[in-house]
Amino acid sequence: MVWRADPVDFSKRVDRDAIKGRSVLITGGADGLGYGIAKAVAESGAYVTIADMNETLGQQRQSELTEAGYHVHFVKADITSWESLTLAFKAAIEYSPTHSLDIVIANAGLSGGSILEKAFPKDLDENADLPQPSTLDLNVNLTGTYYTTVLALHYFKKTHSPSDNFKKHLILMSSLAGYAEDTLASTYMAAKFGVRGLWKSIRYQEDAFGFPFRTQLIAPCFVRTKMTESFVDHIAKAGVNVSQVEDVVGPVMRVLCDEEVSGRSLCTVGNKVFDMGDDPAGGDGSKALWKALADEEYFGPGAKGLVRYDEFFRSE
Template sequence: MDNLTPSIDFSRPIDPTVFKDRVALITGGASGIGEGVARALASHGALVAIVDFNASLGEALAKELTTQGQKAKFFKCDVTDWSQQAQVFKDTVAWGNGRLSIVIPSAGLGATSLKAELEKVHHIDEPVEPNLRVLDVNLKGVYFTTSLALHYFWHLAASPAPQLCLIASLAGYTGLPMAADYCASKFGVRGLWKTLRANGGSREMGGCQVNVIAPTYIRTPMTGDLCDRLEAGGIKVGVVGDVVAAVLRAVGDERVEGRAICACAGGEGGEGSRNFDLEDDLEHGDGALKLRAATEKDGPLGAITGVSRNQM
């Protein structure tokens, strides 16, 4: 059976002191969702390792947080390179005085259009090898991060239980037109989470809790143009704070294990106020069923998925 707790009660408060002095490693931590999570954890007293390929953004963020009296350090890394990631984990553990408590693989790229890629080479008789960069970053990189996290969690035997929080997407629950590489990568991350959860695997291998976040369209530097087009069409998109709220719930509540959280555009209750448990488990069935039920019940479909009814 899957190792998981009951569906999440989002009305329960999270005690932010649980993050104090815990060592967190966040890939893609220099911008977007990763940056938002890094800022939140640092503000609650965590030691935050900001891992990113963009040195200028990463160093600036680490300097800003440090100037504010928080604890952060930047580590440059291409997450698709195993040796670089392995070194970053080693350096982070050393910086954290032999500790590592929270790992969040947030590094990711947006989709390339399968149709557009094929149109580029339609005049060529021989097929052209596709660009796999999105899969390399979004899936292979996440797999590397996960493997390293489990290794260190296992060997360091941290207490309380360390936290692994994967960042997938609602594109891991429903297909997006032509976004084959992105959807494949996010379905893959979801599959990785399900495998770690099965039969208490994450507890057995690394003694950790494992959860996954599946955001809707979120406005970040990477998605700005897309979000502009969606909002121009009357579709509500989420903000980074909606995802941060989901991540803090996943890594800050010991009663949340093996759960999938849909991070969607917050309502009157503020950022994260409309997040919900996808109930992606054996008891309730595929999480896509909960997603469909939620979108049918709770206003315009675009408010959660970023897709309007006339696009279905």
């Protein structure tokens, strides 16, 4: 256990040449946050493999970026399928000029519903048995991330060269829902807490893994993407700051390109970013979260309503 790790130095200049020529796999990279990250990484000179279920959009993204002169390869992949995801990892290694894998960004995810909807479904006959709930959101957000993590560690070690001092790098995309309470998206929250737990269990295990390694967690608040389009305007109208994709891409590129950053969790809210202090000294993220919630500059004047999430979303 690390009592207090060094927080991220946000004043430090980001040298994007640090990942030039490196092999990068991004799940869910055809749209939203994933595509924003994939584009930024490709612009830095990396060889990027986008693994996504949307074949039409994925092929379109590949064409757009390769025509712009970047190294991008699309692979159709279902992250809830071990076989499909394994093939995506092998494709990324094959695409790399050095037949290596250096960076994996486990970004794929989808929004989740509430346990209330599953425990108390509308129009259920009082004499009927409760139907088995879908676990698709858990399978994508947690199981898929777990599969991605296992495969990343395996192929990191398999492609590690003792002559290469570059630290293999795994970034897990979580959410502020992995720190806060959210009744109306409880299955999403459960998955993101699980992703955070997975990250905490591997972040300081470089010696055990047997190769140079570091990992980070990215925990955005609300980001304007297709996944949030059904409610994000309500969030903004209520006075809560909403991030744009580029507000999250910047912090991702910072941790990717600074090898001194290891085992840190970053929260993005609006155009602000802060280190969660997710270690025992920081109250496992609680100190930074409550400090930021109290500061309207970060979360906005409507942020206090987020503490009463159910009331917040049911108010108009």
